[in-house]
Amino acid sequence: MGYSYKLFKNKKEVTSNGRYRENELRKMTTFQLREICSKEKLVSNTLNPLDKEELVRLIMRYRGIDENLFINKHDENGLKKLQGFLTKVNKITLNDKIINFPSKLLLYEGLSIEIFDNYLVTAKDIIEEGNVILIDGSYNICTIFNLTKFNEKYYLIKNENVKAKETTSKNYSLLYFDKKQSELIYDIYYHNTKHIPQHLKFYSFPVLDYSIREPIDTDTPLAIDFGTTNTTAGIYINKESFDFFHEMQQDKDQNKDKISVVKVLNTTLAPIEITPLIPSVVGIKSIEDDDIEYVFGYDAIKLSKLSYEDDGICIFYDIKRWISDYEREEKITDTRGQKTYIKRKHMIKAFLEYVIHLAKQRFKVNFKKIHISCPSKQKYKFYKMFEEILAEYKIEYENMLDEGASVLFNTITELIENKSYIEGQYYKALIIDCGGGTTDLSSCEFKIENNRVSYKIDIETSYENGDTDFGGNNLTFRIMQLIKIIFAHKLNSNDNIKARLLEEFDVDLFRYVDKHGGLEIYKKLDYEYNQVEEIIPTKFKQYENKSSDEYFKVKSNFFLLFELAEEVKKQFFHDNNSLEILITPHNEASKDKTTIDYDKWRIHTYSGKFLEQLKNPPEITLSIFDITTLIKADIYNIIKKFLESIYRQDKLLEYSVIKLTGQSCKIDAFREAIKEFVPGRVIQSRKDKKAIGHSYGLKLDCLRGALKHLQAKNLGYMDINIQTKLPILPYVISAFTHSGEEKILIHSLDKNNISGTISRFMERITLKLYLKDTNGALRYEYAYENKQEDFKETIFEEIEEKYKGLIIQDETDNIVNKEVKFFVWAKKEEWGFCVVPVLRNNEKLFIGKEGFFNFENDIWETNFFDGLK
Incomplete structure (x- = not known):
């Protein structure tokens, strides 16, 4: 759809009669472009004279229009004006082009027409994008379409905001205009012209069937x-x-x-x-x-x-x-x-x-x-x-499947379709779902039976582990780090920093991670990344108190580099299985490399104390070997976190299927990492080596499984019994006693140890609670405010009625005068925990306000878009 730019000054819109297309501006001289800027009162905030490319960009920003002027918004007055023009104008019907328009048009009230509706327009002659009007036999406008070009084909589309109507006259026709006449129609509709011509030329094509329905x-x-x-x-x-x-x-x-x-x-x-x-x-x-x-x-x-x-x-x-x-x-x-x-x-x-x-x-x-x-x-x-x-x-809640169960159910239906299961036998499966922001591990046990009237499927699922700080975005960020470092060094010294950085990874990566952990090998990369922040800044959060100009330039740096890194990842692992990629500011295809173009105007570097746009932006080349080497340690580290404890307990071989899902799992390094723990034959990742271009199988597994489950339940083809165990908590909640001893209140990976208590003196206090991950690293500190005015007198029977099984009488009976005992328990269904204080004062019980805290929040979770990267 079309777009246009507007100039706003002091929040008041400033309009101009000047409208310019980019292809027209690029044909002009630098002098002509400066004349336009002077005429339109367009001023740059830089001291140096602008070159031709900068002048084109400035004019397009404030006076630019799209190449194609489409009517895609409803304007009642504009429609009346256009109708009046069409009724009165001298009409000249042309017939020198052979164009095939759809003979049947079916519209739905309140819905747009898109290329997916397949209203294809073909022609033996040259046709152009523009506005197409549907009229009845009396030239009443019924609606307005846009003729748009998509991958060398032309389609009729219509914005949902453009109204449509039927008339009593059923003699409908489509009016097609050449580019100038289409733009005239646009200008009349949007009140952009005072000159109304006396003649209108168009091509008319009959529509045999036109109707509007309600969805x-x-x-x-x-x-x-x-x-x-x-x-x-x-x-x-x-x-x-x-x-x-x-x-x-x-x-x-x-x-x-x-x-x-x-x-x-x-x-x-x-x-x-x-x-x-x-x-x-x-x-x-x-x-x-x-x-x-x-x-x-x-x-x-x-x-x-x-x-x-x-x-x-x-x-x-x-x-x-x-x-x-x-x-x-x-x-x-x-x-x-x-x-x-x-x-x-x-x-x-x-x-x-x-x-x-x-x-x-x-x-x-x-x-x-x-x-x-x-x-x-x-x-x-x-x-x-x-x-x-x-x-x-x-x-849906009763039939609501979680993501792991959806992926599993899709696998089960494939086993049934391929008749590759043993009836009545229990199978165990592990599902590793590496999404964009998180990675989760779920386990499942299932059995398939083919009864007389339906399949009987018993499934038991359980959440086993997870990492809210690892996903596809982590891998993208690693690539972004490398790109930013290479860019910065090319601008300054042009030394071979890429080779020096990747030398750090020239070791047995899996054994190195086993010995030193997953972060050690990335220390030099992280150090260099922080050093080049002085050349190409990306941490825009640190610029919030500086000028808006600086803030948005730094933000532009981050998003450009992150987008480039994401595209590199897609080209190497998801789409074309490329071997080498050229990242270039020039819109030129390479014969021997996949090319990724970037907009040089979106990247800014320090020139002295000021951030300036790059005049001579660099090109860099990356290979599949570079990127695989870079991200392999991160991938092995997450797989090791999930599988090592199961492997050491000799339980991994109990699983007949290990299912990899999520787009990131297309990367072969995931399979290589898992092979360190299990034979490759049990790993499923749906990577088709013969596939060319895009493959969305891993991302669609979850959707397919959910739809197949809903359909099977609806039609009675399957008797499905799904039992979901309460998820294991990959966290520890602790507090410190008055003597400084740490006390574990909720224990990670222990399904039975999900509650605890800790006591304090009755004065107003703040209870500090600490969240740690399975490695013992402190992730977050909670504060529960304990106020005396929040306490209400109670008896144990009232406490038991509200918190049965959570607060027991033995624990309240041993509370002494002026002691506050805090009861803490996991509330797994809401993925958080509760805190309830109980006080004894003058031999009477008092209960305080219940507090709820989430295990996970975006304050401590890694967020690559928070402006601190």
């Missing part, structure tokens, strides 16, 4: 896999419910049940690609009073890339982590500097509604039931938030 309601649930980095969504289309979808399914196969996944356009790539991955990204486009205009997914990323460094585009990544504290507010700002605060849950709600609306557009139905997969350790907490923010939908 139908369906009980078919929409499944969503809400991920840290990417989200997927889809439905299960079967023979029983196929009638709901038959008219819009172009590639239907009525003899097969199938999963249909929501696909989107990755507009950040050239050429644009179709993908089932929806980035879990929220951007703020504008703030008007309490009305916030969002952009999501690739649109948000593209807006960030197209913006200028001081525009201050507000983009949020890692929004899934917010669920640990979703009531917290975030400060947001738009390009005009408007600021406000909004609760995290409202942004999560907006993103999920965007995903649901995408599904509604693709499948032309109103969904009433939603299934959203969640981590096994936080299933209840996720459900409660989804139920609150998506109150208009029925959120």
Whole structure:
């Protein structure tokens, strides 16, 4: 869709009659460009004269227009003006081009028309993008389409905000205009012209069937896999419910049940690609009073890339982590500097509604039931938030599968389809899910029986371990560190820093990690990364109290380098299995290397005391060997953390399947690391060596499993019994006694030791509680405020009624006068713990206010987008 830039000064919009296209500006001389800047009163904030490229960029920023002017917003006055023009103008119908437009148009109320609707336009002659008007026999405008080019093909699309109507006259036609006439239509509609011509030339093509329908309601649930980095969504289309979808399914196969996944356009790539991955990204486009205009997914990323460094585009990544504290507010700002605060849950709600609306557009139905997969350790907490923010939908809970169980169920259905199981035999499986931000380990035991009327499947799942600080983003950050260091050294000394850094990894990496841990080998890389912060700064959090110009330049540095690193990772491991990559500021393809282009305007280095744009940005080359060497130790370290204790207990061979899931697990180093503990034959990672281009199997496993489970339950094909054990806690909660002795209150990885007590004197106190991981490292310090005014007199029977099994009489009977005993226990279903104080004073019991604390929060979890990297 089209976009344009506007100049804002003192928060008041300044308009100009000047409108310029980039391709036209690039044909002009430097003198002509300076004349335009003078005419339009465009002034740069730099002292040195701008070169030609900088002048083009300045003009495009404030007076630029898109190459194609599409009508994609409703304007009632504009529509009336255009209708009046079309009625009165002298119409000249052309017939010198052979163009094939769709003869049947089916629109749905409130829904857009996208390329996925496959309204293809073909022509033997040259055609151009532009506006196409649907009229009836009396030239009444019924709606306005856009003709857009996608991968060398032309499609009719329509924004949902552009209204459509039917008329009593059924003699419909499509009016196609050449580029100038299409732009005239645009200018009349948006009140950009005072000159109204007397003649209008167009091509007219009959439409045999045109109608508008309402999307139908369906009980078919929409499944969503809400991920840290990417989200997927889809439905299960079967023979029983196929009638709901038959008219819009172009590639239907009525003899097969199938999963249909929501696909989107990755507009950040050239050429644009179709993908089932929806980035879990929220951007703020504008703030008007309490009305916030969002952009999501690739649109948000593209807006960030197209913006200028001081525009201050507000983009949020890692929004899934917010669920640990979703009531917290975030400060947001738009390009005009408007600021406000909004609760995290409202942004999560907006993103999920965007995903649901995408599904509604693709499948032309109103969904009433939603299934959203969640981590096994936080299933209840996720459900409660989804139920609150998506109150208009029925959120599946009874049939709600956690992410590990969804992946397992997909594997079970594949065993059944391939008849590769032994009936009645119990199988044990380990599932390692490496997502964008976290990695989790789940264990499962299952049995399959083929009964007379259905399959009987018994499944028992358990969360075994996890690391909230390791995921695909960690690997991206390692690559970013290397890129930033090489960039900085190329700008200064051009020495071979890459070779010197990678020399550190020229050891037996697995044995080195066994001996020294996972961080030691990265010390030199971390040191060099911090040293070059003085050349290419990326820690934008440290610039919050400096000028906005500096802040946004440093922020631009970080996101450019992180995006480059992510693209390097994808090219090497996910998409093309490239061997060597050239990172270049020049938009030129290399014959012998995969190339990744970057925008040199988005990177800034220190020139003296000032941050300046690079005039001569560097090129760097990275090989698959470089990157594999760099990330191998990190990958082995996380696998070692999960599997070593099971291996030492001789329990690993009990598992017939070790399932790797998540996009990062395509990296061969994961399989290599696991082979240190088990034979390779039990490892499943769904990597197709013959696949060319994108492969989304690992990311879609969770979605497929959830959909197959919902469908099997709905149709009665399977009798499924899933038992979920309470998750093991990978944390320790402790406190110190008055004598300085540490007392463990909740013990990690011990399912029976999940509560404890500690006592203090009755005066007002703050109880300090400490969270440690399984390695004994302190991760967070909690403070429970104990106030005397919060205590209420009680008796044990009242305490027992409220906290049965959690606070027992023996523990209250031995409380002495003026003693406060704090009862602490894990609340696993909410992935946190509770603190309740009980006081004895004058031989009477008093109970204080219950406190709840999350095990995990984004204060101590690693967040690569917090501005401290």
